[in-house]
Amino acid sequence: MTAAKPHRRLHVKADGRKLHLYGWQPHTLAPTVEIEPLPPPDPHSRWHPLRREWVTYAANRQERTFKPPAEYCPLCPTQAGGFAGEIPFEDFEVAVFENRFPAFHPQAPEPPVLPVETAPARGSCEVLVFTPAHRGDLAGLSQARRELLVYAWADRYVELLERDGVQCVLPFENKGEEVGVTLHHPHGQIYAFPFVPPVQQAAAATFREGPALARLLDRMGDAYTVAARDSMVAFVPPFARFPYEVWIAPRRPLPGPWAFTAEEAADFAALLGETVARYDGLFDRPFPYILSLHAAPKGEERTFHFHAQFYPPLRTAEKLKYLAGVEQAGGAFLMDALPEETAARLRAVAPR
Amino acid sequence: MTAAKPHRRLHVKADGRKLHLYGWQPHTLAPTVEIEPLPPPDPHSRWHPLRREWVTYAANRQERTFKPPAEYCPLCPTQAGGFAGEIPFEDFEVAVFENRFPAFHPQAPEPPVLPVETAPARGSCEVLVFTPAHRGDLAGLSQARRELLVYAWADRYVELLERDGVQCVLPFENKGEEVGVTLHHPHGQIYAFPFVPPVQQAAAATFREGPALARLLDRMGDAYTVAARDSMVAFVPPFARFPYEVWIAPRRPLPGPWAFTAEEAADFAALLGETVARYDGLFDRPFPYILSLHAAPKGEERTFHFHAQFYPPLRTAEKLKYLAGVEQAGGAFLMDALPEETAARLRAVAPR
Numbered sequence: 001m002t003a004a005k006p007h008r009r010l011h012v013k014a015d016g017r018k019l020h021l022y023g024w025q026p027h028t029l030a031p032t033v034e035i036e037p038l039p040p041p042d043p044h045s046r047w048h049p050l051r052r053e054w055v056t057y058a059a060n061r062q063e064r065t066f067k068p069p070a071e072y073c074p075l076c077p078t079q080a081g082g083f084a085g086e087i088p089f090e091d092f093e094v095a096v097f098e099n100r101f102p103a104f105h106p107q108a109p110e111p112p113v114l115p116v117e118t119a120p121a122r123g124s125c126e127v128l129v130f131t132p133a134h135r136g137d138l139a140g141l142s143q144a145r146r147e148l149l150v151y152a153w154a155d156r157y158v159e160l161l162e163r164d165g166v167q168c169v170l171p172f173e174n175k176g177e178e179v180g181v182t183l184h185h186p187h188g189q190i191y192a193f194p195f196v197p198p199v200q201q202a203a204a205a206t207f208r209e210g211p212a213l214a215r216l217l218d219r220m221g222d223a224y225t226v227a228a229r230d231s232m233v234a235f236v237p238p239f240a241r242f243p244y245e246v247w248i249a250p251r252r253p254l255p256g257p258w259a260f261t262a263e264e265a266a267d268f269a270a271l272l273g274e275t276v277a278r279y280d281g282l283f284d285r286p287f288p289y290i291l292s293l294h295a296a297p298k299g300e301e302r303t304f305h306f307h308a309q310f311y312p313p314l315r316t317a318e319k320l321k322y323l324a325g326v327e328q329a330g331g332a333f334l335m336d337a338l339p340e341e342t343a344a345r346l347r348a349v350a351p352r
Numbered sequence: 353m354t355a356a357k358p359h360r361r362l363h364v365k366a367d368g369r370k371l372h373l374y375g376w377q378p379h380t381l382a383p384t385v386e387i388e389p390l391p392p393p394d395p396h397s398r399w400h401p402l403r404r405e406w407v408t409y410a411a412n413r414q415e416r417t418f419k420p421p422a423e424y425c426p427l428c429p430t431q432a433g434g435f436a437g438e439i440p441f442e443d444f445e446v447a448v449f450e451n452r453f454p455a456f457h458p459q460a461p462e463p464p465v466l467p468v469e470t471a472p473a474r475g476s477c478e479v480l481v482f483t484p485a486h487r488g489d490l491a492g493l494s495q496a497r498r499e500l501l502v503y504a505w506a507d508r509y510v511e512l513l514e515r516d517g518v519q520c521v522l523p524f525e526n527k528g529e530e531v532g533v534t535l536h537h538p539h540g541q542i543y544a545f546p547f548v549p550p551v552q553q554a555a556a557a558t559f560r561e562g563p564a565l566a567r568l569l570d571r572m573g574d575a576y577t578v579a580a581r582d583s584m585v586a587f588v589p590p591f592a593r594f595p596y597e598v599w600i601a602p603r604r605p606l607p608g609p610w611a612f613t614a615e616e617a618a619d620f621a622a623l624l625g626e627t628v629a630r631y632d633g634l635f636d637r638p639f640p641y642i643l644s645l646h647a648a649p650k651g652e653e654r655t656f657h658f659h660a661q662f663y664p665p666l667r668t669a670e671k672l673k674y675l676a677g678v679e680q681a682g683g684a685f686l687m688d689a690l691p692e693e694t695a696a697r698l699r700a701v702a703p704r
Contacts, residue, residue, distance in 0.1 A: 048591040049564045050555040055591050055685045062688045066671075103678070103686045115571040116590045172677030180674025189677060197682035203402040212401045219467040238468045239400040239407050292681030294402075311680055319418075322532025323675065325524030325541060326455070328663055329644030330549035333407045334455045336414045 006151050013088070013097065022152045023093035024144060033084040035074070038063075041102050043121035044111035045195075053198050056103050056121050064101040066182045070134055075185035077132045092132055093145065094152050096190070099125035104191065106163075122165055124192040128152060129185065136186050137175065137286065139277035146269035153190075153293060154257040154265075160192040161298055168196045168297040176288025178313045178320060188291070196297045204300045213305040214253050224339060226346045227274045229267035234275050236343035242311045243321060243337040244282070244346065246275050249307035256295030256306045268308075275310060281349040283317035358503050365440070365449070374504045375445035376496060385436040387426070387452070390415075395455050395473035396463035397546075405550050408455050408473050416453040418534045422486055427537035429484045444484055445497065446504050448542070451477035456543060458515075474517055476544040480504060481537065488538050489527065489638065491629035498621035505542075505645065506609040506617075512544040513650055520548045520649040528640025530665045530672060540643070548649045556652040565657040566605050576691060578698045579626045581619035586627050588695035593685040594663045595673060596634070596694045598627050601659035608647030608658045620660075627662060633701040635669035 009021040015037035021027040043058035065074055074085040077092060087095045104123030111118035130149055131141060138146065153171050160169045173188035174181050196204065206212050217233060226234045226246055234248045248271045250264050260268065272291075279287035290311040296304030315321045315336065326332050361373040367389035373379040395410035417426055426437040429444060439447045456475030463470035482501055483493060490498065505523050512521045525540035526533050548556065558564050569585060576587040578598055586600045600623045602616050612620065624643075631639035642663040648656030667673045667688065678684050 046591040048589075048593065049558050049568070051551060051593075052554045052558060053683060053685075055593050055687060057687045057690055059688060059690060061686070114590055115568065115573065115576075170678070170682050172681050174674075174676040180672065180676050191678055191682070191684075193682070193684065195684075197678075197684040199403065199681060199683040202404045206401050206404060216401070216467065221467065224467075237400075238466055239398040241400065241403075241407050290677050290680050292677055294681075309681065320532065322526075324526040324532050325642050325644055326522070326543055326549075328642050329524050329551060329646075329661065330522050330543070330545070331405060331551040332543075332545065332549040333405075334413070335407060335409045336411060338409055338411060 006148055008155065011088075017098040017100070019087065019095060019097040020152075020155075021089070021092050021095055022148055022155070024148060025093070027089070027092060029089045029091060031088040032078045032080045032090060033082065034088050035084045035086060035100070038100060040107065041105050042109050043103050043105060044108065045119045045121045046114065047117035047119070049116070054119065054195055058101070058103040058121070061101045061103060064182070068183070073134055073183065073185050075127070075129045075183060075187055076134055086127070087129065092129075094131075094148050095129045096126050096152060096156060099127050099189070104193065119194070121194070123194045124160060124163075124166070124190075126156065126190040128156070128171070128188045128190055130188070131186055134185050137276055137280070138186075139273050139280055141273065143266070143269060143273065146273055147265055150257055150260070150265045150269050154260065156190050157256050157295060158258050160190070163192065165194050166192045166298065168193045168200050169295065170197065170200070170292060172290060172292040174290055176286065178288040179290055200294065200297050203294060204297055204304060207300065207303040207305060211253055211303075211305065213249055213307060214251075217249065217251060224343045226278065226343055227271055229270060231261070231264045232267035232271055234271045236339040236346070238339050240335065240339045240342070241333040242313070243315050243335065244279070244312045244342045245339075246310040246346070247307050248272065248275065249305065253303075253305040255301040255304050257293070259306075272308070278346050278349040279310075279312065282346065283314070285317060288313055358500055360507065363440075369450040369452070371439065371447060371449040372504075373441070373444050373447055374500055374507070376500060377445070379441070379444060381441045381443060383440040384430045384432045384442060385434065386440050387436045387438060390452060392459065393454050393457050394461050395457060396460065397471045397473045398466065399469035399471070401468070406471065406547055410453070410455040410473070413453045413455060416534070420535070425486055425535065425537050427479070427481050427535060427539055428486055438479070439481065444481075446483075446500050447481045448478050448504055448508060451479050451541070456545065471546070473546070475546045476512060476515075476518070476542075478508065478542040480508070480523070480540045480542055482540070483538055486537050489628055489632070490538075491625050491632055493625065495618070495621060495625065498625055499617055502609055502612070502617045502621050506612065508542050509608050509647055510610050512542070515544065517546050518544045518650065520545045520552050521647065522549065522552070522644060524642060524644040526642055528638065530640040531642055552646065552649050555646060556649055556656060559652065559655040559657060563605055563655075563657065565601055565659060566603075569601065569603060576695045578630065578695055579623055581622060583613070583616045584619035584623055586623045588691040588698065590691050592687065592691045592694070594665070595667050595687065595689040596631070596664045596698065597691075598662045598698070599659050600624065600627065601657065605655075605657040607653040607656050609645070611658075624660070630698050630701040631662075631664065634698065635666070637669060640665055
């Protein structure tokens with residue numbers, strides 16, 4: 001990214017966890033109240049021999065905060081003398097800190113000896129807070145704030161991928177109670193894995209064979225487009241697995257947000273906002289989704305084509321798409337709605 | 353299976369769909385009222401190049417029956433002069449018929465030409481009704497009825513796998529509104545796929561390398577056992593992806609229920625009932641789950657080790673486990689609960 005560079009401040013919290021404050025303005029406030037330390041987490045992973053994937057066990061996560069009332073939101077700024085949240089400052093722009101209830105941890109202990117293969121869950125789980133405001137979404141943020149968020153993602157990718165043992169970094173946002181959100185304050189998460197998860201393994205294998213996504217963008221035509229900018233396009237993939245699934249991809253293959261030009265960063269930020277605005281307008285209600293960023297796992301930078309994926313759980317304003325027998329036990333997705341039709345419906349929404 | 357052989361009656365419905373009636377008694381009733389025919393279904397599949405899996409589109413499924421009142425249940429016996437359900441007889445034991453809203457169909461048309469690879473969705477979707485009673489579950493059925501059900505599964509496997517183009521057969525039961533059930537009458541479904549779904553592909557690859565499940569059963573010890581019979585064991589796999597996940601497996605590797613001895617069929621039927629009874633007792637409420645049967649895909653019979661898997665969506669009596677960013681966008685499962693602990697809790701339940 002070549003435009004103006006944001007400021008970053010590192011604060012080490014009382015329990016040793018790192019907090020990064022990203023801002024267009026330098027952050028100079030004094031810390032207020034710190035949250036109390038917990039015992040060190042001790043997650044571990046076990047190999048699932050039939051699915052050929054790692055499953056990660058983190059009993060410490062049973063205690064995680066579950067739908068607190070707004071006045072006890074751990075992601076709101078912490079006032080001097082007030083309730084101790086995760087961010088011990090009275091204001092901030094974008095904040096990223098190590099999760100208090102991590103499933104992966106840089107110092108995860110040796111795993112127990114079990115009748116299956118195990119591995120230490122060494123990696124990292126971070127929480128990324130988009131705004132000090134307790135309510136809102138990506139559509140309601142200013143374009144400057146969304147560009148700051150894109151900068152923060154890029155910065156976290158670079159720092160986490162540089163660590164020994166980290167193989168893949170996955171930023172995501174769970175939005176809405178329908179996808180299990182336990183904290184309503186607008187935020188995302190970033191996982192740094194000591195392995196390449198199955199979804200990223202499959203994509204990397206395809207990209208090693210050829211530029212599958214660039215080829216699709218070339219061939220696809222306008223029927224699948226939801227919104228577009230010069231460098232970037234938001235579209236319903238012709239092989240969508242969820243109704244109203246949307247992807248955002250740069251027109252040229254690039255490995256991750258750290259390789260964005262200033263124009264690409266701005267276009268990506270704008271299309272994130274426009275996609276969420278169209279979603280919120282579709283059924284005239286806050287629209288739940290899982291948003292994930294798919295960048296190159298370590299070593300795949302030459303061929304991987306970065307993109308974002310939105311998975312919405314709604315089929316209609318009230319009906320959910322459930323992942324039941326065929327999806328869960330087979331991994332074969334069934335769809336009632338055709339991507340051509342959902343793309344047209346999303347194009348027809350006037351973003352609010 | 354070598355014990356007494358049940359009776360099977362084939363009835364072709366007014367719209368041409370096949371209905372099989374399985375019973376310990378011969379079925380001789382005259383048909384009553386037939387459901388009205390629909391236009392032929394036209395599903396097709398599209399290749400997801402980044403996940404390397406087929407996604408199947410069936411717009412005809414948008415019209416499927418959604419939580420009808422009990423008096424319009426399409427799975428209850430159809431009385432003469434009454435509401436026309438799917439089974440045009442006043443009584444039956446176990447019934448299997450071709451789904452009116454199939455995602456795969458033996459005569460699925462050629463797929464449309466699209467900017468992605470497509471394939472005809474040629475296969476079959478069947479509905480398997482466990483009992484004429486509108487309410488109930490596998491725990492409440494008699495052992496004789498459960499053994500009849502196991503016989504019906506075995507019979508469907510054999511008939512469907514013999515068809516040209518069918519590569520894999522997947523029977524499952526979705527139970528409870530939490531997993532999206534739209535019909536409460538106790539029933540399961542059977543999908544016959546023209547491809548091997550990703551989950552079965554991975555398992556088959558592991559079994560080709562060695563007897564992974566037999567080895568696990570040998571090594572596992574009693575800590576993971578929920579219930580056992582001479583030929584069969586119900587256990588929480590040490591790499592469970594859901595809290596209270598349970599598998600039922602024969603102690604000796606065998607490719608599917610069609611290869612069961614009479615003892616294995618009886619033990620499998622009994623453990624299905626006992627597992628569901630323990631589930632219902634765990635939180636003292638009807639316990640939702642996805643049950644799936646994993647038998648050898650075509651050509652994998654020599655090495656595949658058949659087993660059943662239960663995926664329960666509940667973490668506690670009220671809290672659901674959601675599949676959110678990490679699970680959906682990475683395919684990497686996170687667990688709070690240790691299999692050793694959930695197995696002990698299920699062992700401690702007095703089955704009702």
